[in-house]
Amino acid sequence: RKEVEQDPGPFNVPEGATVAFNCTYSNSASQSFFWYRQDCRKEPKLLMSVYSSGNEDGRFTAQLNRASQYISLLIRDSKLSDSATYLCVVNMEYGNKLVFGAGTILRVKS
Amino acid sequence: DTEVTQTPKHLVMGMTNKKSLKCEQHMGHRAMYWYKQKAKKPPELMFVYSYEKLSINESVPSRFSPECPNSSLLNLHLHALQPEDSALYLCASSQDGARVTGYTFGSGTRLTVV
Numbered sequence: 001r002k003e004v005e006q007d008p009g010p011f012n013v014p015e016g017a018t019v020a021f022n023c024t025y026s027n028s029a030s031q032s033f034f035w036y037r038q039d040c041r042k043e044p045k046l047l048m049s050v051y052s053s054g055n056e057d058g059r060f061t062a063q064l065n066r067a068s069q070y071i072s073l074l075i076r077d078s079k080l081s082d083s084a085t086y087l088c089v090v091n092m093e094y095g096n097k098l099v100f101g102a103g104t105i106l107r108v109k110s
Numbered sequence: 111d112t113e114v115t116q117t118p119k120h121l122v123m124g125m126t127n128k129k130s131l132k133c134e135q136h137m138g139h140r141a142m143y144w145y146k147q148k149a150k151k152p153p154e155l156m157f158v159y160s161y162e163k164l165s166i167n168e169s170v171p172s173r174f175s176p177e178c179p180n181s182s183l184l185n186l187h188l189h190a191l192q193p194e195d196s197a198l199y200l201c202a203s204s205q206d207g208a209r210v211t212g213y214t215f216g217s218g219t220r221l222t223v224v
């Protein structure tokens with residue numbers, strides 16, 4: 001089983017749609033979780049951390065379900081500029097190692 | 111603009127060449143990382159430096175040699191690379207507790223081995 005698994009997509013959605021991505025992780029001892037965004041031929045950029053209580057940043061909401069070992073990202077009112085690859089990132093229990101999922105491709109169309 | 115600076119942005123090298131990739135950050139981060147990313151794949155960890163000491167080597171071939179001269183600088187020395195080593199090489203840094211804060215990435219060096 002992969003350490004971090006994501007549906008690769010692509011998710012093709014119209015502008016204004018709500019879209020959700022899920023990610024599962026294998027190590028129950030993992031403590032920290034993040035969503036990164038990566039545009040084509042660019043570096044990954046931190047979108048948001050994911051907290052146990054869930055957190056929201058504008059149109060973006062992240063949730064963590066420790067019992068089922070998955071995290072989610074919800075994007076409301078999708079914009080063309082949201083088109084990117086969204087990477088689920090989980091720390092391993094030791095050291096500073098973060099493991100990346102394969103990424104989910106989002107394409108928002110007008 | 112990224113706060114982690116990588117040079118060069120692009121590099122083409124022959125299989126017999128020796129070259130170095132450089133990374134610099136001035137955020138006071140104490141952990142620095144090298145990742146390798148192939149097209150349409152996620153970044154894969156190569157090395158982790160914590161407080162200027164190598165703490166993780168993900169079984170990377172010896173033709174890749176990391177160096178951390180001080181807390182702000184990270185180098186990756188390349189020698190006798192193969193064409194399959196062509197990729198985007200990303201440097202990242204974090205406060206010591208990456209578990210809490212995540213990484214900040216540089217914009218990468220796009221390496222082509224011919």
